[in-house]
Amino acid sequence: FAIHYLAKYLEFRHHDLELTPALMATSSSVGTGIVTAAVTTSLAFLCAMFTQFLGVAELGIIAGGGILICAATTFLVLPALVSLSDRSIEPRRLPTPFEGRLIRYLTGRFPAMVCLITLAAIIGTGLQGFEWSSGEVHSRVKYDSNLLNLQARGIDSVELQHRLFEESNGSLLYAVSLAGSPYEVRQRKDQFLELPSVGRVEELASYLPKYPPAETKLLIQAIHARLSRLSRLPSEYPQLDPKTVGAALENLYLQIRERKEPEAVAAAHDLDEFLDRLNAPEVPETVAVAGQIELLGRYQQAMLTALHAQFSALAKISDPNPMTPADLPHALRSRFLSSNGDWLIRVYPREQIWEEAPLEEFVTEVRTIDPEITGTPLQNYEAARQIRHSYFNASIYALAVILLTLLIDAMHGMPLVVTLGSPLAVLGFMWTTLEGAQDLPIRNLVIVYVVVAVIVAAIFDFVSVRNTFLALMPPVLGLFLMFGILGLTGIDLNPANLIVLPLILGIGVDDGVHVIHDYRMQRGTYRTSPSTINAITLTSLTSMVGFGSMMVSAHQGLVSLGIVLVVGVGSCLFISLVTLPALLTLVGAPHGGTEPDAASSTAGPMDQSGDSASPHVLPLRRTRDSA
Missing domain, CATH: 1.20.58 (Methane Monooxygenase Hydroxylase; Chain G, domain 1)
Incomplete structure (x- = not known):
């Protein structure tokens, strides 16, 4: 400003x-x-x-x-x-x-050629943002919701994080479900594991006995009583006869070999190799027997030691008193059990869910089991969806407000009152007569209001409606041109650079408003005033330089934000300085006049550029009657 x-x-x-x-x-x-x-x-x-x-x-x-x-x-x-x-x-x-003499000369002397060339370039470039596939039009500019793609490149911590995600078995992110009892935890765990998108489930209830204490107390007491008399390990072990052991192992091998199960085949193979080592033919018989005795003795000692350790551990845990969550380590209880008795369940996806498609599949499936499930995946999913919907709705509302404000600026008196009041009557009629009108979203009602207002305004004052839409040329065509350039360069939208869309809309509207007001202040053939060219150029360039400095950032989100804003603001600047002035020159005088009227306006300073530009109207605002 x-x-x-x-x-x-x-x-x-x-x-x-x-x-x-x-x-x-x-x-x-x-x-x-x-x-x-x-x-x-x-x-x-x-x-x-x-x-x-x-x-x-x-x-x-x-x-x-x-x-x-x-x-x-x-x-x-x-x-x-x-x-x-x-x-x-x-x-x-x-x-x-800066006066932009060359721009003013070209748009003033060759407006038709400038319009034709620039509009063809804008349309041709803008269409590059779309593609025809499978009989439908698709946007080549995608929305990348993967937050990992926004991080800086080449930093050790980021590279390590990417490696962890690539090499880990499944996702490191998990959803959180709450249950009221261990039984509900086990039941819900089985349901989650049946989902195709779920990889694993972590919970605490599996560490507790599955059956109630009333059913297991007598059995545990009997086990505890028998294990309490467990003897100590012997200091010496009896010597085993290799022939007796070998014959028994050979008989076992012959029986296992007849089985077809994979486990039996593997066991038979291992047992066959062991018997071959036990009866190595190249070793003398006396040495072989001594080695066999030593081998069997070590095995006997290791087996008895392992069994004794397992029985001792079983004796320690065979407590007749039922196990409770309080017996579990505090580190586990603090993570999976709340103070009010809620049991936490961690549900891990089968694959990485940073991309939108697997994330949506995972969220949709787990919600069929627990509609109240939460966690980072669901937060990311809802945040990304709300951001897109919020910007879309905000764009609709903003465009509606801009249209109405420009109409209010261009129209006066009773036509303006009728223009703003007629849509209310239409909406009231719809509300009272059409079934389901009360359930329409506010966005749809706003669209109906604006469409009716534009139609009514066009009936009363077509020139004002025309100027209103001409003022919207820089933001609308600028965004169209920007999407085409982004499609050509392969730059996608993301949560970081999506914020520049309202900025580009605001800057483009500013440019269009100033050009239209400059047009309305003149009589005769339109020629952009030097001050308007200078102001639009400076405001756009300062925004481009300020935000463009982000392109040297290491953070990829900031880099994309800077690129998108520079491209968008540059597109609006091009249309504001070249296409729109040339089109206004073709349209003609704003009120049909050809020369300034001294009675209705005060002539301002003449154009410095030397070409025959019409004088600018100074302080007084002209009305339709005076024109």
Whole structure:
């Protein structure tokens, strides 16, 4: 806003207006455009308050309020600062802004050719963002919800994280389900494991006895009584006869060999190799017998030691008193059992769920078992979905508010009242007569209101509706051109760069509003004023440089944000400076006049560029009657 104000102020000063008249003329000429741009952009951002995603809603409040504050300071603070700083400065010492003489010359002298070439380039490039596949049109610009793709590259921690995800068996993320009892935990675990997308389930109830204490108490008491008399290991072990053991093993081998089960085949193979080593023919018989005795003795000692250890451990845990969760380690209880008795179940996906398709499949399936299930996968899924829906709804509301604001800016009197009131009558009729109208989403009602308002406005004042849609050319065609460039370069949208879409919409609307107001301030053949070109160029370039600096960031999300915003704002800038002025030149004078009327307007400074541009109307705002 300040750039537009100062650009017009410098233009007036260079045409020999004194300080105070120049400030007054500036406020009169660009003031309406600044107010309209501020209101449209602010309301567009404030529409985000109607979305469900809190982050998007708060962004809209902050951005919308900030824009209004900036606009207010442009009129309340900036003129006072300029008055103090330029009080004793001659106009010739003030800087001369960029005037865009070549752009003004081409759009003024060859408007048809400029329109044809630029629109063909815009349409041809924009179509590159779409493709024809399987009889349907699909967008080549996808939405990448994988948060891993936003992280910095080449950092050890990030590389390690990627390696863990690639080499791990299944996902490291898990969903959380709560159950009221160990029985419910076991039942729900079996249900989760039957789902195709579930890899494993972790819970605490499996560490507790499956059967109730009343059914197992007598059995445990009997086991405990028998194991309490467990004898100690002998200090010496009896010597085994290799022939007796060998014959028994040979008989066992012959029986196992007849079985066809995989376990039996593997056991027969191992036993056959053992018997071959036991009867090695190259070893002398006396040495072989001694080795066999030693081998069997070591095996006997190891087997008895292992069995004794297992029986001893069984004796320790065969407590007749029933086991409770309090007997489990605190580290496990604190993770899987809450203080109010809720049992936690961790449900792990079978594969990585950072991509949208497997994540949606996993979330959909686990919710069939537990509709109240939660956890990081479900949070990621709901957040990504809410972000997309919130930005989509906010875009619909913003576009509706922008259209209505531009119509209010262009129309006056009774036609405006009828334009704004007629849609309410239509909605009231629908609400009372059409079945199901009460259940329509607010978004659909807003669309109906805007469509009816535009139709009614076109009946009363087609020129105002035409100018309104022309003001929307930079954001609409700019986004279309941006998507085409993104499709050509293979850059996708993601949770980080999706935020630039409302920014591009706001900047594009600002540009369009200022061009249309500049057009409405002139009579005769339209020629873009130097101050408008300078202001639009500076505001766009400062945004592109500011956000474009993110492209040197290591964080891939910030890099994509900078790229998308530079491409989007650059597209809006191109349309605002080239396509829209050329189209306005073809459209003709805003009110059908050819020369300025001294009775209805005050002629402003002539164009500095040397070509025959029409003079700019200064402070007074023309009405339809005066035109």
